[in-house]
Amino acid sequence: MKILRALCLLGVFVAAWPVPYASAQDVPVGASLRQENGFLRIQAKGREVRLESLIVRPEGVTGPLPLAIITHGRSSSSLSMGDLRAARYATLARDLARRGWLAAVVMRRGAGQSDGPLPSLTSCPSPDIAGAFGDDADDIEGALRALQARSDVDGQRVILLGESAGGATALALMRRKPPGLRGIVNVAGGLNLEACTERGQDALVAAMTAWQGPDAAPQLWIYARNDELFPPALVARMRKAALDAGADVRFIDLPELKPRGHMAFLHGQARHLWLREMDVSLRAWDLPTIPRDRGRSFHAKLGLSTRLDVFERYFSGPGERAMALSRSKKQFRYWFGTTDLERAKANALRDCGVLASDCVIAFENDRFMLE
Numbered sequence: 001m002k003i004l005r006a007l008c009l010l011g012v013f014v015a016a017w018p019v020p021y022a023s024a025q026d027v028p029v030g031a032s033l034r035q036e037n038g039f040l041r042i043q044a045k046g047r048e049v050r051l052e053s054l055i056v057r058p059e060g061v062t063g064p065l066p067l068a069i070i071t072h073g074r075s076s077s078s079l080s081m082g083d084l085r086a087a088r089y090a091t092l093a094r095d096l097a098r099r100g101w102l103a104a105v106v107m108r109r110g111a112g113q114s115d116g117p118l119p120s121l122t123s124c125p126s127p128d129i130a131g132a133f134g135d136d137a138d139d140i141e142g143a144l145r146a147l148q149a150r151s152d153v154d155g156q157r158v159i160l161l162g163e164s165a166g167g168a169t170a171l172a173l174m175r176r177k178p179p180g181l182r183g184i185v186n187v188a189g190g191l192n193l194e195a196c197t198e199r200g201q202d203a204l205v206a207a208m209t210a211w212q213g214p215d216a217a218p219q220l221w222i223y224a225r226n227d228e229l230f231p232p233a234l235v236a237r238m239r240k241a242a243l244d245a246g247a248d249v250r251f252i253d254l255p256e257l258k259p260r261g262h263m264a265f266l267h268g269q270a271r272h273l274w275l276r277e278m279d280v281s282l283r284a285w286d287l288p289t290i291p292r293d294r295g296r297s298f299h300a301k302l303g304l305s306t307r308l309d310v311f312e313r314y315f316s317g318p319g320e321r322a323m324a325l326s327r328s329k330k331q332f333r334y335w336f337g338t339t340d341l342e343r344a345k346a347n348a349l350r351d352c353g354v355l356a357s358d359c360v361i362a363f364e365n366d367r368f369m370l371e
Helices: 078-083 086-097 134-148 165-174 194-210 232-244 268-284 294-302 308-316 341-353
Strands: 005-009 012-016 033-044 047-058 065-071 102-106 153-163 181-187 219-224 249-254 320-326 331-338 360-364
Touching: 033 086, 033 134, 047 086, 047 134, 065 086, 065 134, 065 165, 086 102, 086 268, 102 134, 134 153, 134 165, 153 165, 165 181, 165 194, 181 268, 194 232, 219 232, 219 268, 232 249, 249 268, 268 308, 268 331, 294 308, 308 331, 320 341, 331 341, 341 360
Parallel strands: 065 102, 065 153, 153 181, 181 219, 219 249
Antiparallel strands: 005 012, 033 047, 047 102, 320 331, 320 360
């Protein structure tokens, strides 16, 4: 949050009044979302680089919004990385925007439509994972600066969310202490070196020490128990190394996921779980998210007989969401995780129709429809 600053010049004081920043409560419930597809221009290695981006923000907000940067994993194949697109993460960006954030998906060099080349991975037999993410961190740092220059961004409230190598990228950038960084959400983060698994794992543990420190931003780490790249024993070593280096790490152990544990970032069931945990961490970091009492207040208003905790889960659900309600039965059914609101509404009404004949749509995403 900005503070008042007084500038003194030749004995004349000029007050610099702060801009009124948006909080979660300032974002209208059920606000529509605006999506921008384009590129961010940054400087990297002495030249201008275009990075593919997708930006989602809520409408109807007067002040600058906190910034959430979302970045992807990687493959050693430049062909598969070229096939990746920012649109793959659009539903996650919308999840963040509905929590009061300007969410920006950033494709690093060599991925999607971003300029190349794809940075080289560290090599065996002497891998240096801590040093391997310099170019990736440069990309996200450049994107951060470009986004902080926007008038609708509160550059003092920034979080980074990374998947796999994107999680490692976020941690590598964290160590540089970029201005405004308030937290890291690391989902299945790391780098897997198939050619030298044991040495690669040792290098990954060493990187967790190198990237940390007692002044590092707080972190939320999320790994599934059946992550095929980063199994529990390795994650435990990584976490111990970070904590021993003074890190502030909250760890979430997800249950086994099908078909692959490493896909937790966009996996429907897993995302519902880790978004709820992210909400807990955002509140602890004093950052915007779903108001704690939103579910409770609506539950009481509707006089529902169903358990409160089941009802509350709706508001943290991923993707497009809808809830159907029977006033006579005082029960509900909901669907989430779709890319199509109409499909979510149809499915919610179908399931509610099994309970009663008077079911109507009560919520479309966060918008209450029964006023």
